[in-house]
Amino acid sequence: MRTERDFLGERAIPGGAYYGVQTQRGMDNFRITGVPMSAEPEFVRAFGYVKKAAALANRDLGALEPAIADAIVAGCDRLIAGEMRDQFLTDFIQGGAGTSTNMNANEVIANLALEHLGHEKGQYQFVSPNDHVNFGQSTNDVYPTAFRLALILRLASYTDALTRLQQAFFAKATEFERVLKMGRTHLQDAVPMSLGQEFHGWGTTLGEEVQRIAEVRQLLHEINLGATAIGTMVTAAPGYPELATRYLSELTGLKFILAGDLVEATSDTGAYVLLSGVLKRTSSKLTKICNDLRLLASGPRCGFNEINLPQMQPGSSIMPGKVNPVIPEVVNQVGFLVIGLDLTVTLAASAGQLQLNVMEPVITYALFTSISTMENAVNSLRLNCVEGITANAERTRDMVLNSLGIVTVLKPRLGYKLCAEIAREGFNTGKSLHDIVVSERRLLTQAEWDQVFSFDNLIRPAFAK
Secondary structure (H helix, E strand, C coil): CEEEEECCEEEEECCCCCCCHHHHHHHHHCCCCCCEHHHCHHHHHHHHHHHHHHHHHHHHCCCCCHHHHHHHHHHHHHHHCCCCHHHCCCECCCCCCCHHHHHHHHHHHHHHHHHHCCCCCCCCCCCCHHHHHCCCCCHHHHHHHHHHHHHHHHHHHHHHHHHHHHHHHHHHHHHCCCCEEEEEECCEEEEEEEHHHHHHHHHHHHHHHHHHHHHHHHHCCEECCCCCCCCCCCCCCCCHHHHHHHHHHHHHCCCCEECCCHHHHHHCCHHHHHHHHHHHHHHHHHHHHHHHHHHHCCCCCCCCCCEECCCCCECCCCCCCCECCHHHHHHHHHHHHHHHHHHHHHHHHHCCECCECCCHHHHHHHHHHHHHHHHHHHHHHHHHCHHHCEECHHHHHHHHHCCCHHHHHHHHHHCHHHHHHHHHHHHHHCCCHHHHHHHHCCCCCHHHHHHHCCHHHHHCCCCCC
16 A cells, blocks of 8 residues: 545555545545446546647646656556556546546556656656646546547447448348338328338438437537636646647547637537437437337237347246347337436536536436447347348238228329228228229229239339329
């Protein structure tokens, strides 16, 4: 053990730990979710990038001695490389607007810098977490900047997952393009379509979500690095905000923009609300898609039974042979979680007061949780469900031809009133539409019937007066 002290007193720290006294206080004070910030690796890497950009800017401006700055940079590089994750132990949800997390980063980097210079951990007179690693910075500009960078990095893999799911639906659309089925509105028979068209529609709607994420992600590129406490740049060297922002762009390969009004940017959480709204929108769409999959696969004998979902596990502890649609079910549940977390983000964003929103840690937790669970759900839906779906083409075709809904195709020829009369007769007597129209009333010849009710005309009806 080693002893470290701050202005509140002394604390014993494990001798091998790279974190210090302020991290320890944060760990003691905030045992809330049990989820440390290291659970989101990109968040740790983002702090490495931000602290490195700050050190380089302060070195160039003469605010840090080059040797100290270089040692800090060496420590940051280890974070960026994915090392030291086990040293980031502060809980995601915490009081202090993220100060414990910022100090966790400061202390780990400081102790890495000390070792780089040949000193022992905790010898902060040589490299200080506050006076050197955090020079010209505040939790209020570093934390949101790192958060925004981590979100950008995290959204890349989430977007890829959505895109792959979209492609899986498109692949099934091609596979099922000649499978005739009945479209439904109000859960009632409507007009024919192909199963491929249905799957293509699901792919298209997910593609819209990929576009929305790309749009909202651009808002995350505006940062307040250098604003320090409230946006007045107190303790920051002249030119630091612009230079640190430029370095952050160069280091990450992302184009970051310094906010035009740093006071406004330091308290604003609008981009998070918008991103959360997009995640909620996507979860709503996925919930609808999964509900459709469950309906179409219902049965197998006493339901729609239009498609077969991959059989993943026995479905009951009492009913032998039962198999449930467990993958769509779990995606539904993730959707409900994300919708609830969106409300959390909204409430936290609205709780900002004066020059700072101290609720940003819960926004961080909510957004990272939404993104990670959604990505896992999307991958599972693709791999464990969509790619293995098969169609019951003969059943879907029979349902179409036995349906009264296809009378709509005859409306241009026979008129609404007569078609309604025919449909009612079929409903009351149980007769098929073909029997009434061709065999009994002789309103169409068999050749005309075959032309009107050909696959291509049912799927892409030709306009007729």
